[in-house]
Amino acid sequence: MPSKQDVSDKFSKLHNKYYVNRGYMISTVNDNVAKKFVEDHPEITWIFGYNKYAEANIQTAKINVKIFGKMFTVLLERPMYPVERSEFECYFGFGGHCEGFTPYRMIMRFATTIEEHGFDFQTLLHCDHLEENSKEKIEADVNISYIQDVFKLLVIGGYVKYWKAWDELSQWFLENIEDESIRTWLQSESLREKSEKNCLSTINKYVFQMFPATQV
Secondary structure (H helix, E strand, O other): OOOHHHHHHHHHHHHHHHOOOOOOOEEEEOHHHHHHHHHHOOOOOOEEEEEOOOOEEEEEEEEEEEEOOEEEEEEEEEEOOOOOOHHHHHHHOOOHHHOOOOOOOEEEEOOOOHHHOOOOHHHHHOOOOOOOOOHHHHOOOOOHHHHHHHHHHHHHOOOOOOOHHHHHHHHHHHHHOOOHHHHHHHHHHHHHHHHOOOOOOHHHHHHHOOOOOOOO
C-alpha cells in the first residue's frame, strides 16, 4: 500500500508535468442530470456574463465541493440561448447550427490557477491540517475515500490541465495498491464512463456527491 508521502510525490510529478498557467479543465454533465439538478436546486443563483472561450454570453453558478475537509469552488456554466458560432458550439458540445441545443447543457469548470484557493496540496494530502487524534485524522488512511479526494484535488483544485493526468494517476494507484477491494473499485471507476454512455463521468459524480438528491 502506498504511503501518503508516495501519493504526494506522485501528485507533485503530475502537477509539474500537466500544469500550465493558462486555461482550465471542463467536464460536460449529462443533460438529463443537469436538468434535474437545475430544477431541484432553485436556491442556486445563476449570473449572466461573457465567456471568452465560448465567445458568447452565458449563465454561471458557483457550488462548493469539500476535499480533505476544505471547500473548493466549482463553476457551473450553461448557455442562455443558441449562438451559431463554432466557438460556442464546440465549448458546449452542440452540432453545427447549434444542433441538439438545450438550455440545460451544463459544463463543470474547474480552477484556472491554484492561487484561486491558496491550499497547499502537500498539507492536504498528508492530512496535516486535521487535528491530531481527531476522528478524521485517525481514519485518513490511503483508502477509497482518501483516493477519491486525491482525484478531486488534482482536477477541481486546478493542479493539472490535461485529463491524461487523471488516467496516469489511476494507473499508478492500480500498480501500487494490493488491496483487492480498492483495486476492484478503481477498475470500476475507470470503466464507468466507457460502459454507460448516459452516466455521469467520474469527476462529475464526485462533485454531485454534495447534492444527494441528484441521480448519478
